Amino acid sequence: MAVDIDVGEPPGEPPGEPPGEPPGKSLGKPRMLRAILITGALTAIALALGYGLATLSLATMSRGLENAGQTGPAFSLANTLYEGIVEVRAQTGPNGFAGVQITKQDGAYRRSDVTVDFSVDPATPFVMGRREDVHPGAIVQVRGRAEGGRIVANRIVILTPNIQIE
Numbered sequence: 001m002a003v004d005i006d007v008g009e010p011p012g013e014p015p016g017e018p019p020g021e022p023p024g025k026s027l028g029k030p031r032m033l034r035a036i037l038i039t040g041a042l043t044a045i046a047l048a049l050g051y052g053l054a055t056l057s058l059a060t061m062s063r064g065l066e067n068a069g070q071t072g073p074a075f076s077l078a079n080t081l082y083e084g085i086v087e088v089r090a091q092t093g094p095n096g097f098a099g100v101q102i103t104k105q106d107g108a109y110r111r112s113d114v115t116v117d118f119s120v121d122p123a124t125p126f127v128m129g130r131r132e133d134v135h136p137g138a139i140v141q142v143r144g145r146a147e148g149g150r151i152v153a154n155r156i157v158i159l160t161p162n163i164q165i166e
Contacts, residue, residue: 079147080146081143082151084116085104085139085140085141085159086099086118086142093119095119095120096119099116100114102163109163111165117151118151119150119152120134125155126156126157127157128157128159129157133160139159139163140159140160141157
């Protein structure tokens with residue numbers, strides 16, 4: 001003959017407290033839920049701040065199309081990253097070129113007042129086109145670093161057949 005006996009809570013333990021825990025040490029369901037919600041909110045804030053800082057860093061480093069309202073060179077600090085679209089205006093040396101930055105506004109490409117001097121050495125990779133395609137009137141995407149007052153290109157993309165400037 002089996003008898004089921006409900007022992008309930010051990011004597012001296014408040015209801016809802018895990019056995020063996022001193023009273024008041026357990027978080028209980030409402031306090032646990034609140035702790036999880038606060039931890040989740042703090043994690044979301046930390047992620048948002050991290051994303052914002054990363055976005056700000058990238059915007060500061062790439063400086064390409066964000067300089068549309070400025071006049072003068074598109075870069076001023078040595079070793080600054082640059083990536084932008086440039087209309088070549090002149091060849092300034094065997095590997096040097098000068099041009100004006102192109103910006104996209106309302107779906108149309110337009111010339112800005114930002115000047116860009118860049119160099120293309122024989123080892124610079126061309127994603128589309130060839131070295132001979134860089135000449136006055138050409139539209140190119142330049143990516144590189146600022147050194148000595150000019151961009152030293154580490155990648156060139158010829159865009160002349162793909163972009164119409166208004």
